[in-house]
Amino acid sequence: MKYIIGIGGVTNGGKTTLTNRLVKNLPNCCVVHQDDFYKPQDQIEVGEDGFKQWDVITSIDTEAMVNTVKAWAENPTKFARSHGVHVSPGSGLVGSEDVHVLIVEGFLLYNYKPFIDLCTRKYYLAIPYDECKRRRSTRSYTVPDPPGLFDGHVWPMYLKHRQQMEHNDVDVVWLDGLKTRDDLYNQVYEEIQNELLNGQNQLLNGS
Numbered sequence: 001m002k003y004i005i006g007i008g009g010v011t012n013g014g015k016t017t018l019t020n021r022l023v024k025n026l027p028n029c030c031v032v033h034q035d036d037f038y039k040p041q042d043q044i045e046v047g048e049d050g051f052k053q054w055d056v057i058t059s060i061d062t063e064a065m066v067n068t069v070k071a072w073a074e075n076p077t078k079f080a081r082s083h084g085v086h087v088s089p090g091s092g093l094v095g096s097e098d099v100h101v102l103i104v105e106g107f108l109l110y111n112y113k114p115f116i117d118l119c120t121r122k123y124y125l126a127i128p129y130d131e132c133k134r135r136r137s138t139r140s141y142t143v144p145d146p147p148g149l150f151d152g153h154v155w156p157m158y159l160k161h162r163q164q165m166e167h168n169d170v171d172v173v174w175l176d177g178l179k180t181r182d183d184l185y186n187q188v189y190e191e192i193q194n195e196l197l198n199g200q201n202q203l204l205n206g207s
């Protein structure tokens, strides 16, 4: 059984924090980070606003990301081994070699249909403007934010992409990123475990 779980949502919403903990605790779990698919810096366009357009989908090689997800789906055991993930042998129950989970984490996951179609479950972390701006101000990216980037580019693009996702009726599970790290983890871990158990029961019942 293969499960692809999206952990999407606003920048600094807590996606990486949640993902890291899930990856450690879910069976045979691999991870793909959307950030790893940013195009080279010299290919990131500069907008009319003067800012490098980091927060638009064309800055990311979405096709390469989807191909990586498909490579996992074709042979999760091979993918896991080549990414240093221990694959546990087993009998077909949760925690066994027959269950494979891929977590895909990123801020622009649900604005690209080929990826949406691959997802078993789509989480979306949201936090309010003030908290997002505060968290972002303490973060250092490979390219530091120039003054005004958050209000001039990052937040408006977040609102735009979120609206687009809602307009397209993408069926996300909303997560309140103001909850504690533990609460978020416990909620999502339990939901995924239930999904894995349901899948196993359906297999055992032959449905």
Ligand SMILES: Nc1ncnc2c1ncn2[C@@H]1O[C@H](COP(=O)(O)OP(=O)(O)O)[C@@H](O)[C@H]1O
Binding pocket: 009, 010, 011, 012, 013, 014, 015, 016, 017, 018, 135, 177, 178, 179, 180, 181, 184
């Ligand atoms: N539930 C939470 N409550 C408070 N702060 C959090 C929470 N989750 C993450 N953070 C903090 O917010 C910042 C961004 O978290 P991160 O997981 O890197 O976000 P993202 O991957 O969505 O950009 C980090 O400083 C992290 O420690």
Ligand SMILES: NC(=O)c1ccc[n+]([C@@H]2O[C@H](COP(=O)(O)O)[C@@H](O)[C@H]2O)c1
Binding pocket: 010, 011, 012, 015, 035, 038, 054, 055, 106, 107, 141, 142, 143, 154
């Ligand atoms: N990874 C990079 O090379 C890079 C460079 C500049 C900005 N960023 C920022 O990364 C953000 C997305 O990542 P997070 O969701 O982890 O914050 C975007 O808002 C973008 O502005 C990333």
